Amino acid sequence: METTFFDLGISKSLIKGLKELNIKTPTQIQEQAIPVLLKNDNDFIGLAQTGTGKTAAFGLPILQNINPKKEHVQALILAPTRELVQQIQKQLFKFTKYCDDAIFAEGVYGGEKMDIQLKRLQRKTHIIVATPGRLLDFIERGEVDIKQINTLVLDEADEMLSMGFKEDLNKILKYTKGSRHTWLFSATMPEEIQKIVKTYMSPNAIQIEIDKNSLVNANISHHYIVTSIKEKVNMITRLLDKCNDDRGIIFVRTKAGAMQLTETLKGEGFSIDCLQGDMQQKERDKVMRAFKNESLQYLISTDVSARGIDVNNLAFVIHHQLPDQMEYYTHRSGRTARAGKTGASIALIISGEEQDIQKMQKDLDIKFKQMTL
The missing domain is CATH 3.40.50.300 (P-loop containing nucleotide triphosphate hydrolases)
Incomplete structure (x- = not known):
């Protein structure tokens, strides 16, 4: 018997959204990560290439753990490029099509006027998906408060570092110190990523590796x-x-x-x-x-x-x-x-x-x- 999203603990309304996107069977990373991330009681490291279904692996647990009644930002997803930020934001929106309460995710990235993004962020926002540089601008200007988030996702962490976002990431991670859990996804584990893991993540973080050989x-x-x-x-x-x-x-x-x-x-x-x-x-x-x-x-x-x-x-x-x-x-x-x-x-x-x-x-x-x- 194949595992289903229902077996993994995903709610029926989210599964309905997945079906419409023709996502029926969980991929390897989804199968291993979702049950762990739904609990949201630990830090997490997922080693996986692009194209393995990571967005749903972290996106579904985040959506399921959001309290739509609360207006503050509850989750932050950082990604290296605006293209990826837009892609993640779009997918989250599609997953939630059949949820009873609307969950709002906003994108923050360079190349678009700041005031347009600010207007959007002033509305109710539960999840921010962002590139590190632009987000840091907003934080330092006091326009965005991420102190109350309970989940921080670093997607394609190795790409963020090789694009020169190291200092920005360190600053953002310092701003969110507190009770948040950090979920890090990366294709490779260079030294700089290991440093982030040591500095900002729990020593008992759960680590999952997908297909190391391929x-x-x-x-x-x-x-x-x-x-x-x-x-x-x-x-x-x-x-x-x-x-x-x-x-x-x-x-x-x-x-x-x-x-x-x-x-x-x-x-x-x-x-x-x-x-x-x-x-x-x-x-x-x-x-x-x-x-x-x-x-x-x-x-x-x-x-x-x-x-x-x-x-x-x-x-x-x-x-x-x-x-x-x-x-x-x-x-x-x-x-x-x-x-x-x-x-x-x-x-x-x-x-x-x-x-x-x-x-x-x-x-x-x-x-x-x-x-x-």
Whole structure:
């Protein structure tokens, strides 16, 4: 017999909302996390990739534990990008369609006028979903009070840190000290995350790990091409020439490198644009929209800018260089093969970097094949 959401303790009105979204069977993380989180009597660490159903895993217990009669903010969910914040907020809203009492979740993120968000927050708000930077602005201006929250969720915690939100997170965590429980979700556990766990979470936090072995999506095939620094651009051009209508992302380590490669490939007539750290939110959104609606075929991105790129039907990821950190490889390659599709991850390396490939094979438990053009 398959476990149902009812078995896990989810209320009938929430289950009705899930059915309408065609969510019938709990995923692995939902099955393990929901019964623990419904009790809300402990801190929690969930190690899981994107796309495993985390939003419902923490969202349903939060919604079920909200007291709609009380007007204050009872839960705070922090996420790395505005795209993810909007996605979580939308899902919470859909889950509660059949609840007797309305539960109000508001989104707080950069790139939208502060006063618009403030107006929304002045209405009854039970849950805030936010990016750390903008939320901290509101807290420091005394516009938002999160002292009474009983649940704090850090979603994609490793992404928040690699995007440079470390100080903001520490400040926010200090503001919420008290009786709150912290639920941390992360794909990887770098040292900085372990520090947060030690500093702000209970030593008896419950830890659940989903599919440690399939850290990198099993539907991705991994390849490397040995080339020289001079030949890299030429190699990328040849790879793109073979792509026909396939779409994909090319990862470059530096902003300058990303911009330079974009110019070169645009000059070659490819339908391509770039995401990098110095761009205004408005420009970023414009490029992302074009990529999502397929008027752009390829995207060039730095690691920091790649967070929150959630686009289906990407056939490949090309690494102009291997990333500085191993977990970046997981994040980068995870942009392809989403929603059950297959994809290829192709790394361009120069001689001497073969040992990096061997190390990644071992640590990430994946198999690389050498490719020649």
